[in-house]
Amino acid sequence: MVATLDDALSRTFAALADPTRRAILARLADGSANVGDLAEPFDMSFAAVSKHLRVLEGAGLVTRGRDAQYRPATLDARPLEAASAWISDYSRFWGDSFDALDDFLAHAVSGRRPAAAERDGGAR
Numbered sequence: 001m002v003a004t005l006d007d008a009l010s011r012t013f014a015a016l017a018d019p020t021r022r023a024i025l026a027r028l029a030d031g032s033a034n035v036g037d038l039a040e041p042f043d044m045s046f047a048a049v050s051k052h053l054r055v056l057e058g059a060g061l062v063t064r065g066r067d068a069q070y071r072p073a074t075l076d077a078r079p080l081e082a083a084s085a086w087i088s089d090y091s092r093f094w095g096d097s098f099d100a101l102d103d104f105l106a107h108a109v110s111g112r113r114p115a116a117a118e119r120d121g122g123a124r
Contacts, residue, residue: 008060009086012079015059020044021052025061028075032065038073 015021024038039049053073056062060079064071 008079009082011059012061012083015055015061016083018052018055021056024049024052024056024073025075028062028073029077032072032074034070034072 020042023041027033027038035046035049035053038053039046042049053062053064057064061076062073063076064073
């Protein structure tokens with residue numbers, strides 16, 4: 001299946017997939033910055049940072065303003081809320097997985113049957 005970036009959540013995750021863009025977002029969490037400020041910790045050109053900013057803008061994670069000749073970038077974290085909600089939908093899965101692991105490890109260490117097997121009457 002070929003992924004398309006025609007929905008907001010896909011654009012958010014695509015933008016977050018790159019470590020440089022995540023670092024830019026982390027910097028912008030401290031406040032607005034221009035391209036020069038954002039490029040400083042990276043070994044890349046202003047043009048490369050501008051390309052990353054365009055991806056972040058396309059995902060709605062960054063807005064650009066005007067301040068004389070500068071265009072400061074500002075974090076807009078609202079799209080992260082939808083990404084966080086999507087991820088948190090899987091918390092039950094992880095909770096169940098960790099419970100099963102806990103049962104398995106308790107069995108392995110103590111030699112007793114896992115709690116799930118006891119509840120199921122040994123059906124596992």
